[in-house]
Amino acid sequence: MKLKHALKTVLPVLLAVLAIHAHATPISVVSYDMPNGDSFLPYHDNTYNGSGDPNVPNAPLSGSTGQLTDGSLGTSVAPSEPSGFYEYVLWHNVLPTVIFDFGAAWDVDQISLHIFRLDPAAVHIPVNVDVSFSDDKINFGLVTSFTMTGSEVADRSSGWIDLSVTGTGRYLQLLLNNNGYHLAVDEIAFDGTQSPSTSVPDAGPGALMTALVLFGCCAWCAKRHATKLTHPM
Numbered sequence: 001m002k003l004k005h006a007l008k009t010v011l012p013v014l015l016a017v018l019a020i021h022a023h024a025t026p027i028s029v030v031s032y033d034m035p036n037g038d039s040f041l042p043y044h045d046n047t048y049n050g051s052g053d054p055n056v057p058n059a060p061l062s063g064s065t066g067q068l069t070d071g072s073l074g075t076s077v078a079p080s081e082p083s084g085f086y087e088y089v090l091w092h093n094v095l096p097t098v099i100f101d102f103g104a105a106w107d108v109d110q111i112s113l114h115i116f117r118l119d120p121a122a123v124h125i126p127v128n129v130d131v132s133f134s135d136d137k138i139n140f141g142l143v144t145s146f147t148m149t150g151s152e153v154a155d156r157s158s159g160w161i162d163l164s165v166t167g168t169g170r171y172l173q174l175l176l177n178n179n180g181y182h183l184a185v186d187e188i189a190f191d192g193t194q195s196p197s198t199s200v201p202d203a204g205p206g207a208l209m210t211a212l213v214l215f216g217c218c219a220w221c222a223k224r225h226a227t228k229l230t231h232p233m
């Protein structure tokens, strides 16, 4: 009886410990909506297979995914070789806004952008990236704006830029302010935890060890109490 009571007391603490140890995992993107890339065919989102024509520059694309979330990365590209940009989506004439659908609400804590920089061809890092969240794809919350220095990635190379965010929603909107220059992006990824936080936590070794110690203390206390009752002083 006492053991049952002790377990009842320690259980909330144990669950809290497990929740604290839940950690971020990659978030799968169900679909993203955005304007297609510009001019040359390699600049487009060539594998996008939803609504909208990926062969038409700046066509509105929606309902599916393409090169931005396929896991494939581009390489360095010579300024005179548009074909080398195939893995990238390159915008110039539009200020791209991309709305991602995660299929369910997630607590997002990191956005990772893989971007190519080529100063001689005016392919630059965006001057700022604006992030906002929504549950219905219509009403978006407060905007978090990240200002870039332009040197996050070395010239003539591509690299990851990680942005730490705090936000929850099924939809995430990214505004990539290219400030009138070219912007070449080949992958965008997200990390976070499923929302609400009552989802099944990922119990690591530390969490399990803490849980075992708590359980052991609980059992010892209950046994000691029972012994006292059996052999009163």
Ligand SMILES: [Ca+2]
Binding pocket: 067, 068, 069, 070, 071, 072, 073, 087, 186, 187
């Ligand atoms: Ca890609």
Ligand SMILES: [Ca+2]
Binding pocket: 041, 042, 043, 044, 045, 046, 067, 085, 086, 087, 088, 089, 090
């Ligand atoms: Ca492309």
